[in-house]
Amino acid sequence: MSEPWRAGIDADRRKRRRRITNQREALRQLTVGAAVAAAGLNAVLFVQTGVDQSGAAAVQDAIVSVVNGLFPGAGLKPPANQPTPSPNARPIATTGGS
Amino acid sequence: MTSAPSPLWFIDRSSGEVTLLLMSAVVILGILRAALPTASPFLVEGMHINAALLAIAFGGLHILAAILDPFAQLGPVDALVPFVSPYRGTWLGLGVVSGYLYGVAVLTSWPARRLPRPAWLWLHRTMYAAWALALMHSLATGSDARNEVFLFLNVVAVAGVLVAFLGYRVAEGWSRLPVLWAALAVVAVMTALGIGIWAADGPLQTGWARSSGTPPDLLHSP
Numbered sequence: 110m111s112e113p114w115r116a117g118i119d120a121d122r123r124k125r126r127r128r129i130t131n132q133r134e135a136l137r138q139l140t141v142g143a144a145v146a147a148a149g150l151n152a153v154l155f156v157q158t159g160v161d162q163s164g165a166a167a168v169q170d171a172i173v174s175v176v177n178g179l180f181p182g183a184g185l186k187p188p189a190n191q192p193t194p195s196p197n198a199r200p201i202a203t204t205g206g207s
Numbered sequence: 208m209t210s211a212p213s214p215l216w217f218i219d220r221s222s223g224e225v226t227l228l229l230m231s232a233v234v235i236l237g238i239l240r241a242a243l244p245t246a247s248p249f250l251v252e253g254m255h256i257n258a259a260l261l262a263i264a265f266g267g268l269h270i271l272a273a274i275l276d277p278f279a280q281l282g283p284v285d286a287l288v289p290f291v292s293p294y295r296g297t298w299l300g301l302g303v304v305s306g307y308l309y310g311v312a313v314l315t316s317w318p319a320r321r322l323p324r325p326a327w328l329w330l331h332r333t334m335y336a337a338w339a340l341a342l343m344h345s346l347a348t349g350s351d352a353r354n355e356v357f358l359f360l361n362v363v364a365v366a367g368v369l370v371a372f373l374g375y376r377v378a379e380g381w382s383r384l385p386v387l388w389a390a391l392a393v394v395a396v397m398t399a400l401g402i403g404i405w406a407a408d409g410p411l412q413t414g415w416a417r418s419s420g421t422p423p424d425l426l427h428s429p
Contacts, residue, residue, distance in 0.1 A: 132253075139254055140261075147225050147228075150224075150225055151222055151225045152221075155214075158354070159217045162217075171214035171217060
């Protein structure tokens with residue numbers, strides 16, 4: 110037969126343990142969120158720096174180079190030339206008019 | 208010598224900026240932990256520690272990319288010994304000193320505080336200097352200091368640290384030692400203003416690449 114005061118203490122302990130577990134989980138989620146945000150920002154700034162300094166083509170080459178460095182078997186290649194127009198495309202006037 | 212930046216140069220720049228932002232978060236969380244000791248201490252201190260570890264990871268990436276990148280031809284000596292690098296030596300040196308001060312703040316807190324609290328507290332305050340030097344290093348060494356995105360992030364970092372310091376740390380200490388905290392508030396504002404004026408007159412001006420000590424063969428334009 111448990112004493113009423115003991116039941117109160119046990120309830121307090123359970124509540125404290127639950128609070129600690131909840132805070133640990135919140136800390137874990139916040140840390141993962143911060144790490145993902147930092148990695149994402151790093152990627153955005155990587156592209157931003159590259160475009161600003163060397164243009165979009167250089168960034169494309171840089172990304173391909175990084176992917177190939179990380180995954181040598183990927184065989185990723187930057188496009189050799191500009192995409193060709195569709196054979197049945199109708200010309201559209203982009204100048205003229207009044 | 209390589210004449211065009213490589214992907215490693217871009218990684219160096221981006222990870223450097225992320226490290227500065229993480230250091231700013233570490234400073235802000237440290238200020239909140241000190242000024243509001245009863246406000247979710249487990250979460251605030253936990254995030255303060257975890258953000259500090261994340262900053263070490265991104266700082267490590269920043270240094271590694273700088274050493275491996277062939278563009279500026281930096282070596283391990285440039286990363287370890289301040290003010291000897293041929294590439295913007297003074298400003299790169301500030302980053303090295305910042306790294307050492309950051310190391311002091313982290314290593315004296317880990318794995319457990321073995322130092323007497325007053326000694327630990329003074330050593331931990333080196334973080335403020337580490338952060339300010341990292342900011343100056345970012346503005347002066349980075350080849351994209353005038354890039355709007357980088358500039359915006361730097362302004363956000365400074366504003367965040369200044370607001371946390373003035374709004375929480377100074378406000379909390381004011382009731383006990385008003386003269387000391389008023390003086391510290393003035394020092395903080397003057398430091399921020401000083402860095403702002405220096406940046407406007409130096410790194411944000413055209414021709415900074417040349418005057419900051421970039422080797423002539425790496426300069427794209429006069």
